[in-house]
Amino acid sequence: MTLTADMTKGCPSGLAPAGDQIDGDVSAFVRKVGGEKTLHLSVRGAKCAGCLGKIEAAVGALDGVQSARLNLSTGRLAVRWEGGLDPNAISGCVSDLGYGAAPFDPDASEGAAKSEERSLLIAMGVAAFAAANVMLLSVSVWSGHGEMGEATRRTMHAISGAIALPAALFAGRPFFRSAWSVLRRGHANMDVPISLAVLLALGVSISETIRGGEHAYFDACVMLLFFLLIGRFLDARLRRRTHVAAQELALLQSRSATRLDRDGSARSVKASEILTGDTILVAAGERVLVDLEVIEGRSDADESMVSGETVPRAITPGMRLYAGTVNLSQAIRGKALADADGSLMSEIGRMLEAGEQRRSTYRRIADKAVSLYVPLVHTTAALTFAGWLIAGAGVGQALMVAVSTLIITCPCALALAAPAVQVVAAERLFRKGVFLRSGDALERIAECDHVVFDKTGTLTLGVPELVEVDGMKDVVARAARLARVSRHPLSRAIVAAAGPGEVAPRVEERAGLGLEAEIDGVRCRLGAAEWVGANDAPASARLQLWYGEGDKPPVCFTFEDALRPGAAGIADALKRRGATLEILSGDRAEAVAEIAAKLGVDSWRAKASPADKVERLEALRAEGRKVLMIGDGLNDAGSLSLAHASLAPGGAMDVSQSASDGVYTGAGLDAIPTVIDGARVASSRMRQNFTLAAAYNLVAVPIAVAGFATPLVAAIAMSTSSIVVTLNALRPHVKWRAT
Amino acid sequence: MEMLAFLIPVALLLGLTGLGAFIWSVRSGQFDDPQGDAARILLDDDEPLTERN
Numbered sequence: 001m002t003l004t005a006d007m008t009k010g011c012p013s014g015l016a017p018a019g020d021q022i023d024g025d026v027s028a029f030v031r032k033v034g035g036e037k038t039l040h041l042s043v044r045g046a047k048c049a050g051c052l053g054k055i056e057a058a059v060g061a062l063d064g065v066q067s068a069r070l071n072l073s074t075g076r077l078a079v080r081w082e083g084g085l086d087p088n089a090i091s092g093c094v095s096d097l098g099y100g101a102a103p104f105d106p107d108a109s110e111g112a113a114k115s116e117e118r119s120l121l122i123a124m125g126v127a128a129f130a131a132a133n134v135m136l137l138s139v140s141v142w143s144g145h146g147e148m149g150e151a152t153r154r155t156m157h158a159i160s161g162a163i164a165l166p167a168a169l170f171a172g173r174p175f176f177r178s179a180w181s182v183l184r185r186g187h188a189n190m191d192v193p194i195s196l197a198v199l200l201a202l203g204v205s206i207s208e209t210i211r212g213g214e215h216a217y218f219d220a221c222v223m224l225l226f227f228l229l230i231g232r233f234l235d236a237r238l239r240r241r242t243h244v245a246a247q248e249l250a251l252l253q254s255r256s257a258t259r260l261d262r263d264g265s266a267r268s269v270k271a272s273e274i275l276t277g278d279t280i281l282v283a284a285g286e287r288v289l290v291d292l293e294v295i296e297g298r299s300d301a302d303e304s305m306v307s308g309e310t311v312p313r314a315i316t317p318g319m320r321l322y323a324g325t326v327n328l329s330q331a332i333r334g335k336a337l338a339d340a341d342g343s344l345m346s347e348i349g350r351m352l353e354a355g356e357q358r359r360s361t362y363r364r365i366a367d368k369a370v371s372l373y374v375p376l377v378h379t380t381a382a383l384t385f386a387g388w389l390i391a392g393a394g395v396g397q398a399l400m401v402a403v404s405t406l407i408i409t410c411p412c413a414l415a416l417a418a419p420a421v422q423v424v425a426a427e428r429l430f431r432k433g434v435f436l437r438s439g440d441a442l443e444r445i446a447e448c449d450h451v452v453f454d455k456t457g458t459l460t461l462g463v464p465e466l467v468e469v470d471g472m473k474d475v476v477a478r479a480a481r482l483a484r485v486s487r488h489p490l491s492r493a494i495v496a497a498a499g500p501g502e503v504a505p506r507v508e509e510r511a512g513l514g515l516e517a518e519i520d521g522v523r524c525r526l527g528a529a530e531w532v533g534a535n536d537a538p539a540s541a542r543l544q545l546w547y548g549e550g551d552k553p554p555v556c557f558t559f560e561d562a563l564r565p566g567a568a569g570i571a572d573a574l575k576r577r578g579a580t581l582e583i584l585s586g587d588r589a590e591a592v593a594e595i596a597a598k599l600g601v602d603s604w605r606a607k608a609s610p611a612d613k614v615e616r617l618e619a620l621r622a623e624g625r626k627v628l629m630i631g632d633g634l635n636d637a638g639s640l641s642l643a644h645a646s647l648a649p650g651g652a653m654d655v656s657q658s659a660s661d662g663v664y665t666g667a668g669l670d671a672i673p674t675v676i677d678g679a680r681v682a683s684s685r686m687r688q689n690f691t692l693a694a695a696y697n698l699v700a701v702p703i704a705v706a707g708f709a710t711p712l713v714a715a716i717a718m719s720t721s722s723i724v725v726t727l728n729a730l731r732p733h734v735k736w737r738a739t
Numbered sequence: 740m741e742m743l744a745f746l747i748p749v750a751l752l753l754g755l756t757g758l759g760a761f762i763w764s765v766r767s768g769q770f771d772d773p774q775g776d777a778a779r780i781l782l783d784d785d786e787p788l789t790e791r792n
Contacts, residue, residue, distance in 0.1 A: 049778035072775035114771070121765050129758040133751060159747060 009098030012050035026091045028256040028270045029103035036066075039087050041077045044100035046070060051099070058093050065090075077101075103256070113240045120233045123171040127226035130167030131219065134160045135715070138219040142712045150212050157209040157216045164218035165202060171225045172198050174232060190370045190411055193377060194228060197410040200403045208400075215400070220407050220714045227412045227722045234419040238426065238439050257289045258282075260333065278336045282327045285487045292321045292334030298511030300328040300488060305633045305653050307609075308456045308586025310464065310561050311543055312489065314512030324634040324653065328488050329509050348637045351614055352659050355641030364440045365683075366418040369690050370411070377409045377697075384705045405704040408714050409697055413721040417689035420729035425682035433665040434647075434675050441661035444645035445675060446683035447626045451574055452617070452639075454631030455585035455592055458649060459567050459599070459669070462632070464489055464543055464559035466497040475555050479547040482507050482515040482526045490545050491515070491526075493559055514545070522550040529554075542590075561591065563598065566668035571600045573673040579628070584608050584616055586635050613639040630672065632656055647675065689725045696721040 031038045046055060052070050055077065059068035064083035070076070079090055094101040137160045141153055148156075172195065179191035198221055205216040256268045260279040271289040274280065282288055284299070300312040306324045315321065315332060381402045388398035422439035429436055436442065456462050466476070480498035483491035485507040504524070507517040514527010525532045525548050532546040534554040543561075548554035571581055583604035585592045592606040605616070617639050620627050629636070629643035632652030640646040641659040648656045650665035657663050664671035700717050703709055709717075764770065 049781040052775060052778050053782045070775065071772045072778055073772045118765055118770075121770060122762050125758055125761040125765070129754050133754050136750065137747070163751070 010045055011047045026103040026256065027087045027268050030087050035082050037081055039079045039090060040104055041091060041094060041101045042104050043070065043075050043077050043094060046072060046075055046099055054097055055094060055099065058097060059090055062089060062093060117236045117240055120174065120229060120236055123174065124226065124229040124233055126167050127171040127222050127229055130163050130222040131226045134164050134219045134222055138711060154209065154212045160216060160218040161206060161209050164222050168198060168202055168221050168225060171229060175228070190415060193374050194410060197406045198224065201407045204400060204403045215711050217407055217711050217714065220711060220718060223715065224410055224412055224718060228415050231416045231419040234423045235439065238423060274336050275339050276336055280334050280336055281331060282334060283331050284327060284329055286327055288321050288323055288325045288327065290323050290339065291337040293337055294319045294321060295333045295335055297330055297332030299330040299332050300511060302326040302328055302489060304456050304462060306635060308454060308633055308635055310456055310587055310591060329486060330511055348610060348634060348655065351610065351638030352641045355638060362440065362444065365443055365686050365690065369414060373411060373414060377406070380701060381405045401707045404709040404714065405701065408700045408704045408709050408717055412718055413693040413696060413725045416722055417693055417725050418686050420726050421682050421685045421689060424729045425678055429675060429678050432671065432674055434662055434671050436662040438661060441645060442679045442682045444661065445628060445679035448628035448645055449579055450582065450620060450625045451579050451628045451630065452582045452584055454633060454636045455583055455595055456561065456587050457632040457652070458630055459564060459595055460561040461564055462561065464493045465562045466493045467558050467560045475547065477501060479526050481519065482517055482524060485509065486515055490543065490559055494557065524549050563595065564669050566670040567599060570669045570672065577673065577676055584613050610635040610638050614642055617642045647672065685729060689728055692725055692728065693721065
């Protein structure tokens with residue numbers, strides 16, 4: 001079967017909704033090497049083989065394209081071509097197929113993260129190989145105990161050593177390096193006891209082999225490294241996924257804008273190349289990338305992503321537009337008031353940074369466990385050494401026992417305890433449409449006792465819906481003839497209510513007023529009350545639009561920003577989980593009050609600026625509340641990063657998505673109780689795992705201190721503890737409580 | 740016992756071959772896009788080699 005471009009739009013399997021359409025010109029992102037050009041696109045909505053085939057085939061068939069390769073794991077498409085193909089044809093081709101496409105610059109840090117992951121994987125492979133082979137030899141030594149001659153045993157040990165020594169030195173590098181770098185600065189972390197145990201075990205085993213002794217710990221050494229590297233690799237993989245998500249912030253900043261040069265020619269430039277004073281052309285439907293002062297043109301601005309305000313505002317010359325605003329009806333020209341670094345976006349960027357710093361002081365459970373564990377284990381080993389000396393043992397024997405104590409207590413299970421649970425929980429949530437960005441997010445979400453919601457786009461759909469029509473259904477159909485030409489959100493709501501139909505000829509869009517056309521000799525208007533002729537229109541808190549035909553009395557359309565599915569039950573679901581609720585919105589008080597009343601939330605605040613939101617969260621933090629913030633707009637980004645934990649819906653601004661700990665997809669809010677339950681289960685699993693690791697040590701340490709920790713005992717004890725914590729992480733949840 | 744002198748090197752050689760293959764596959768980027776590779780096998784007209792990047 002060959003998949004062709006003429007199939008259904010978007011993912012053919014229906015796994016993902018069609019992505020957002022691209023905005024702006026991508027030619028600024030083309031890289032040229034010789035005659036060859038490269039463009040990297042971030043593709044949204046590609047999920048299956050059908051998507052892969054469709055995109056690669058369609059892009060590959062474009063004139064001059066040499067290779068088009070889509071990476072499904074990261075959703076990135078790399079295209080190489082020669083000749084004069086317009087790069088916009090490539091992005092246009094992808095969005096015609098029903099996927100969202102945005103250009104991006106692949107950066108160096110991503111390559112570094114990838115190579116770190118690779119080297120951990122290779123180290124893991126080496127450790128696994130060595131562990132398997134040394135274990136074979138060790139088993140024969142153990143089973144031949146008492147019967148095997150000294151020479152044979154020594155040969156076996158020597159071969160084990162020949163495999164384990166290079167393997168351990170190679171596979172242990174990540175630990176040695178990290179331990180050395182912290183030791184030099186006079187600190188200690190988990191890698192210090194690990195490195196010490198591995199190196200001491202190697203040293204003792206070598207000397208035992210040379211002396212022809214009975215016990216060599218080569219197998220313990222490499223097995224230990226193998227288990228530890230599994231945890232390390234899982235951790236690195238989670239972190240890289242986080243990194244990819246965080247890059248979406250850069251994606252927003254690096255979109256292109258149209259700059260008008262002195263000679264009047266329009267050029268597509270990256271947002272980062274815009275300087276203060278440049279003249280920028282913003283087409284209808286395009287997002288503003290830097291703060292602008294409008295020079296020319298009248299239009300409407302959708303600022304819901306910037307302020308949370310749902311009513312579009314009229315744009316007039318001299319007005320200031322913030323980055324993130326969408327220009328709705330007509331092209332405008334503006335003067336850049338600042339470069340991309342100096343705009344509102346970067347102010348929010350600074351808020352994000354402050355929030356991130358605050359959050360980075362959060363100490364993970366694993367760190368707390370290690371800080372207790374490390375000194376305890378090392379003191380025990382030192383005391384063991386001293387104790388055996390005092391009891392009259394030789395230095396060699398005392399050292400042997402002390403080292404075996406260190407090996408058996410090496411934080412193998414401890415290192416696996418948290419990553420195993422995090423990866424399993426993240427995977428489970430992923431299948432339910434929740435994408436977590438960091439492992440410790442689970443711990444923080446589990447602790448939250450107060451939930452703060454943004455309104456527009458979070459509790460509501462952020463898109464107005466036609467709710468009431470005075471009169472007949474066919475009025476809507478007639479108004480839709482005008483509305484179909486406009487990108488205004490209220491026009492779209494009318495079109496959505498009317499369904500498909502005809503478009504009136506020569507519709508004019510009057511910025512700030514509405515739409516006008518002449519149909520069969522009758523002048524029809526759709527727009528503001530006064531303009532249409534409804535002078536005595538009653539004032540209303542709701543969004544309204546009037547429709548008039550000739551001399552007939554105008555008809556009023558009322559709109560409402562509808563609640564998201566699942567929102568009605570969310571308050572109860574969260575209260576049952578012991579959380580209190582609050583709404584912080586940038587929208588008008590009436591709109592917020594209505595939603596709050598519907599949901600049964602007593603505490604709310606309207607007209608909140610980004611700074612107000614941040615301030616409120618600071619106050620809550622000072623009260624000692626642990627806040628879970630849920631929001632989607634640019635105005636929420638600062639508070640999302642400041643909150644103890646945060647979530648953003650899938651349709652949120654990229655900045656907000658990367659400022660939050662997780663993103664939930666799908667239209668409903670049902671995901672939130674699920675995330676909280678999942679986080680609480682994961683958090684308790686981690687605690688159980690640390691308890692198991694501690695219990696293991698309570699049993700293992702006395703055995704080791706007493707000198708009974710032979711390599712066989714060490715191998716059994718260590719693998720048992722690692723397997724037990726992993727199985728505990730994998731254990732299915734008893735039941736996801738119904739929301 | 741003489742068998743061991745033969746079997747151990749054979750076991751090691753086999754293991755090393757596997758390890759070599761594993762390292763080669765990691766280096767050549769075969770673990771970079773597990774999702775994509777799982778999907779790609781369903782397509783008939785794919786290109787055989789993963790692009791190195």
